[in-house]
Amino acid sequence: QKEVEQDPGPLSVPEGAIVSLNCTYSNSAFQYFMWYRQYSRKGPELLMYTYSSGNKEDGRFTAQVDKSSKYISLFIRDSQPSDSATYLCAARYNQGGKLIFGQGTELSVKP
Amino acid sequence: GAGVSQSPSNKVTEKGKDVELRCDPISGHTALYWYRQSLGQGLEFLIYFQGNSAPDKSGLPSDRFSAERTGGSVSTLTIQRTQQEDSAVYLCASSLRQATTEAFFGQGTRLTVV
Numbered sequence: 001q002k003e004v005e006q007d008p009g010p011l012s013v014p015e016g017a018i019v020s021l022n023c024t025y026s027n028s029a030f031q032y033f034m035w036y037r038q039y040s041r042k043g044p045e046l047l048m049y050t051y052s053s054g055n056k057e058d059g060r061f062t063a064q065v066d067k068s069s070k071y072i073s074l075f076i077r078d079s080q081p082s083d084s085a086t087y088l089c090a091a092r093y094n095q096g097g098k099l100i101f102g103q104g105t106e107l108s109v110k111p
Numbered sequence: 112g113a114g115v116s117q118s119p120s121n122k123v124t125e126k127g128k129d130v131e132l133r134c135d136p137i138s139g140h141t142a143l144y145w146y147r148q149s150l151g152q153g154l155e156f157l158i159y160f161q162g163n164s165a166p167d168k169s170g171l172p173s174d175r176f177s178a179e180r181t182g183g184s185v186s187t188l189t190i191q192r193t194q195q196e197d198s199a200v201y202l203c204a205s206s207l208r209q210a211t212t213e214a215f216f217g218q219g220t221r222l223t224v225v
Contacts, residue, residue: 043204043219045216046213090154101155103153
């Protein structure tokens with residue numbers, strides 16, 4: 001079993017839709033949770049991170065972590081074609097070190 | 112440059128040959144990571160360097176894989192006796208210090224073993 005699990009999709013939505021991307025994890029020691037976005041043939045770039053449980057909002061993006069259920073979510077409001085990319089969730093221990101990534105979800109937003 | 116630089120961007124090699132992949136991290140970043148991304152897969156952790164500490168090599172898939180980081184800056188990932196299953200994109204990332212959450216990734220080296 002992978003430490004961080006993510007549905008690889010692909011996920012296709014119409015422009016303007018609300019997108020929900022989700023991950024689960026197995027190690028309760030994880031404290032930091034991140035979402036990266038990766039465009040085709042590019043390296044991943046950090047979108048958002050949260051520490052422990054809670055919500056974090058940045059523009060059209062909201063990240064949620066529920067440590068009781070070991071569930072990580074990313075919501076994209078008013079999705080745009082430019083949001084079409086692969087979204088990767090990741091987790092890390094409090095003391096630093098390696099990031100553990102999910103498989104990534106490929107998102108396509110159709111005009 | 113301002114970002115993480117990896118070279119070469121593409122590498123085609125014959126099965127059984129050795130390859131070296133290079134990573135130039137962002138200046139001043141003390142942490143450096145190598146990941147592997149196979150087609151349609153997420154990022155598989157390979158190795159992590161932090162300052163002068165012993166590297167975390169727990170993700171290296173076999174003893175054909177090794178990495179070093181000279182002078183706390185440039186890193187080289189070496190794959191000996193390459194196999195077709197080594198074909199993947201090899202991504203390098205660096206971060207300012209161990210506790211930071213933001214790791215900046217390079218564009219990757221696309222390795223094809225024929």
